[in-house]
Amino acid sequence: MLTINVAVLLAVIVFFRLRRRTEARSRLDEKFTVVIVLALGVLIAPTPVGQGILDFLGQLASGITQSSR
Structure with missing residues (x-):
């Protein structure tokens, strides 16, 4: 039986939708x-992937904030 992860399916759809030219939308x-x-x-x-992305973005934002001081 073939199962498809909904998040993976949506990621593929987003990838192909964003590849189109802007003026065609x-x-x-x-x-x-x-x-x-x-x-x-x-x-x-x-x-866990989402939490890792959140942690990375949080560290990036704090690094940018500290470097601008």
């Missing part, structure tokens, strides 16, 4: 892409 198409990316974020956030 309509407003509705852009809104749909935003909704898909938000859904992907919600699915990835509670996973």
Whole structure:
């Protein structure tokens, strides 16, 4: 039996949607892409990968904040 992880499927969809040229997109198409990316974020956030990304971005933000002082 073949199972597909929803987060992986959404990541593939986002990848192919963002490869298209900007001028070929309509407003509705852009809104749909935003909704898909938000859904992907919600699915990835509670996973260990999502926590690692959050930790990395937090360290990056604190490093930028400290370097600007």
